[in-house]
Amino acid sequence: MHIAEAILPNPENPAAGLVILGAGWALTAVGTAIGLRRLDHEQIPRVAVFSAAFFVVSLIHFPIGPVSVHLVLNGLMGLLLGWAAFPALLVALLLQAVLFQYGGLTTLGINTLAMAAPAVACHYLFGPLVRGARPRTALAGAAAAGATGMLLAGLIVAAALLAAGEAFVWLSQLSLAVHAVLAVLEAAVTVAAVHFLRLVRPELLRAPLDAPRRLEVSRG
Template identity: 50%
Template sequence: MHISEGVLSGPVLLAGAALTVTGTAIGLKKIDYDRIMTVAILSAAFFVASLVHVPIGVSNAHLILNGLLGVILGWAAFPSILVGLVLQAVLFQYGGLTVLGVNCFNMAAPAVLCHFVFRPLLSRGTGSRFAAAFACGFCAMLFSALLTAGSLALSGDAFIGAAQALLAAHLPIMVVEGVITGFAYTFLARVKPETVAVSSN
């Protein structure tokens, strides 16, 4: 769901950069340093999952797993996703450095939001846990698609069609994200519960 270089307007780029700096600062402050390895592993999972791109105009469709990062990491999803995006921009020219702030905010903010919305359900039975994790994955992708489409639409009427196409293309991916997040979270909760322990962040 990376937006390409040279597409967004100046105000959108500046707003995205400011919001990402703020979110990353909060995330770094709230990281439990005993869980740095978990943050690193999930950042790597995000990096790999979002390498397979299907082009859609000025953007593209792919798995991002931001719901999984959000449900486990909370605010730490911001620095985790930022690291993955920087590596993708530098190594593979996905997205770009000028749009880094917008791309990061569009993926990390929904992850953090879904963490707090669905967190109360995660300590319940296996069925409720799967449903909450599925909803977290689905909604995180949905909100990311809406934010990305909004970023495009705010940059000019010429991008409204691309924004609509992006939303439509991501509908089936939202379901896949939800299923993967549900199974991954419930598996980790069963075999390594300390990895998904809900923290106070």
């Protein structure tokens, strides 16, 4: 999911590569500005926790068949942070680039955009569902957000590489199968997190209280 600096710009087609890098930086700057403007006191620790969680989680790779993959969790991030996903991902990716040479400083813009834009999309598409009164639809929305966030990010990376003229041996059957498995995993983790939050801290999602907490409140 991280585009390496060695690939963009492609020497065969440097102009397209530079346009993509520039566009990535510009859109990331806009998104980060919006995210920062909407930040308030309550949200800062949440953004930091998610930034740290992403920083660690996407360093952890586990094997699916012959390739190894990692979780992105940008769908969940979008549901909980909204536009603040931009600054959270920017910081996490910057640290990954500096400390581990994942991605790179020039490709930081496009990499942030590829993961944060789907997060914001999930925020608008599935946020209302997840905040809704019915637990079942909320969890369905969470599953959809988890899968959509990951798949959209993969699509943006693929589109950026294709537009830069990168010879692309990626859309193979194997890669599709791996991404399908990964989408299911992301959906499962997102559902688990949303379910848990709706039970114990629904205000994080601005959702109504689900069963156990309501009982506790009525008792005491």
